[in-house]
Amino acid sequence: MMKRILVASAAFVTVAAMTSTASAASPSVGSTFAINGSVAAVCSLGNLPGSQTVTLTNLTNADGTLNTAAFSGLSLNLGTVWCNGSHNSATVTAVPLVSDQTGTFDASQFANRIDLTLNATFGGSTFPVVDTAGGPTTGKSVNGTVGIVEGAAAGNVTPDALNSLKLVAGTYSGSVTISVTPGV
Amino acid sequence: MARQLIALAMAGALAPALAHADTSSSSSVNVTYKLTGSVDKLCSLGTIGSKTLNVGTMINPSNGTLGSVSSQNTSVTGSWCNTASTISVLATPMIAQSFTGTPPGGFTKAVNYTATVSGWTAPPASFTTNGDDSGNGSGATPDAQNQANPETTTITVGVGTFKSPNTADLLVADPNYSGNITLTLAPQS
Numbered sequence: 001m002m003k004r005i006l007v008a009s010a011a012f013v014t015v016a017a018m019t020s021t022a023s024a025a026s027p028s029v030g031s032t033f034a035i036n037g038s039v040a041a042v043c044s045l046g047n048l049p050g051s052q053t054v055t056l057t058n059l060t061n062a063d064g065t066l067n068t069a070a071f072s073g074l075s076l077n078l079g080t081v082w083c084n085g086s087h088n089s090a091t092v093t094a095v096p097l098v099s100d101q102t103g104t105f106d107a108s109q110f111a112n113r114i115d116l117t118l119n120a121t122f123g124g125s126t127f128p129v130v131d132t133a134g135g136p137t138t139g140k141s142v143n144g145t146v147g148i149v150e151g152a153a154a155g156n157v158t159p160d161a162l163n164s165l166k167l168v169a170g171t172y173s174g175s176v177t178i179s180v181t182p183g184v
Numbered sequence: 185m186a187r188q189l190i191a192l193a194m195a196g197a198l199a200p201a202l203a204h205a206d207t208s209s210s211s212s213v214n215v216t217y218k219l220t221g222s223v224d225k226l227c228s229l230g231t232i233g234s235k236t237l238n239v240g241t242m243i244n245p246s247n248g249t250l251g252s253v254s255s256q257n258t259s260v261t262g263s264w265c266n267t268a269s270t271i272s273v274l275a276t277p278m279i280a281q282s283f284t285g286t287p288p289g290g291f292t293k294a295v296n297y298t299a300t301v302s303g304w305t306a307p308p309a310s311f312t313t314n315g316d317d318s319g320n321g322s323g324a325t326p327d328a329q330n331q332a333n334p335e336t337t338t339i340t341v342g343v344g345t346f347k348s349p350n351t352a353d354l355l356v357a358d359p360n361y362s363g364n365i366t367l368t369l370a371p372q373s
Contacts, residue, residue, distance in 0.1 A: 166336065
C-alpha cells in the first residue's frame with residue numbers, strides 16, 4: 001500500500017512539471033497542431049510519353065513534287081492528358097523534314113526540305129502554332145501556357161506547300177515534340 | 185502526451201517525402217514523334233516534240249553521192265531527275281529500207297550521221313554512227329554523260345554531219361532511209 005502511494009505521488013509531480021508552462025489557473029490545458037501536406041504539380045501526357053517513330057510513305061507524286069496526302073494520316077493522338085497545376089508551361093517544337101542529300105541543286109526547281117506546321121491541342125487548350133518555315137534545319141519552338149486541364153490531346157502535322165518544286169531524292173528526317181512543364 | 189509525440193513523428197516523416205515530390209513535379213513531360221520518309225531516285229523524260237526527224241532528200245543529183253543534208257533537231261521539254269543522273273545516246277545508221285542484200289560495189293545503202301543530245305550535260309552526249317555500205321558494224325556502246333546534280337531542263341536531240349561510209353559512194357535509190365536514235369536518262373546508282 002505504501003508503494004502505491006509513493007508511485008502515485010511521483011506521477012503527480014511529473015505532470016505538474018510538464019504543465020508548468022501553461023497557465024496554472026486554467027482548468028484544462030491543450031495545444032493546436034498544424035498538419036501540412038502538398039500536392040505536387042504534375043502533368044501527364046497520356047500513355048505515350050517518350051519517343052515514337054512515324055514513317056511517311058509516298059512522299060512524292062509521280063511528277064516528283066510533294067505528295068501532301070502522305071501527311072493526311074499524321075494526326076498525333078496522345079490520349080487522355082492532364083495537368084493538375086494552374087500555371088503549366090508548354091513548348092511545342094517542330095523540326096522540318098530534311099534530306100540527307102545536301103549536294104548542289106537548282107533551288108528554283110528542287111527542294112531538299114519539307115517545312116512543317118504543328119497544331120496541337122491539350123485537353124481543349126490550344127498550343128501556339130509552330131511553323132518551321134524560314135527557320136533553321138534544327139527546327140523552331142514556341143512557348144505557351146496551359147492551365148489546369150484534363151482531356152484529350154492531339155497534334156496535327158501538315159507540310160508547308162512546296163508549290164511546284166520537286167523533292168531531291170534521299171532520306172528525310174524531322175520531328176515534332178510536345179513538352180509540358182507542370183507549375184502551380 | 186502520447187498524442188503529441190505521434191503527431192510530431194508523422195510530421196517528421198512527411199517532410200522528406202514532400203521535398204521529393206516537389207522535385208519530381210518540376211520535370212517536364214514530353215513526347216517526340218520522329219518523322220522519317222524517303223524519296224526514291226527518279227528520272228522522267230518530258231514531252232517529245234517529234235519522234236521523227238525528217239532530213240529530206242539526201243542525194244546530190246548531179247553525181248549520185250551524198251548531197252548536203254541539213255541538220256535537224258527536236259526538243260524534249262520538262263525532263264527531270266531528282267538526283268545525279270546519266271544521259272546516254274545510241275544511234276544506228278540510216279539504211280535503205282526497201283533495198284535488200286548487199287549493195288553493188290561503189291554503192292551504199294547506209295548513211296552515217298552524228299546524233300547529239302544537248303542541254304542536260306556539258307559536254308553533250310553524242311554518238312556518231314560508223315556503219316559500212318550495208319550499215320553494219322556501227323557500234324553498240326552508247327555515249328554516256330553524267331550530271332552530278334538534280335536537273336530539270338529541256339533536252340535537244342539533234343542529228344547532223346551526215347556522211348556516206350566512203351566519200352565516193354553512190355547512194356542506192358530508196359524512198360526511205362531510216363535509222364534510230366535511242367535516248368536514255370537514268371538515275372545514277
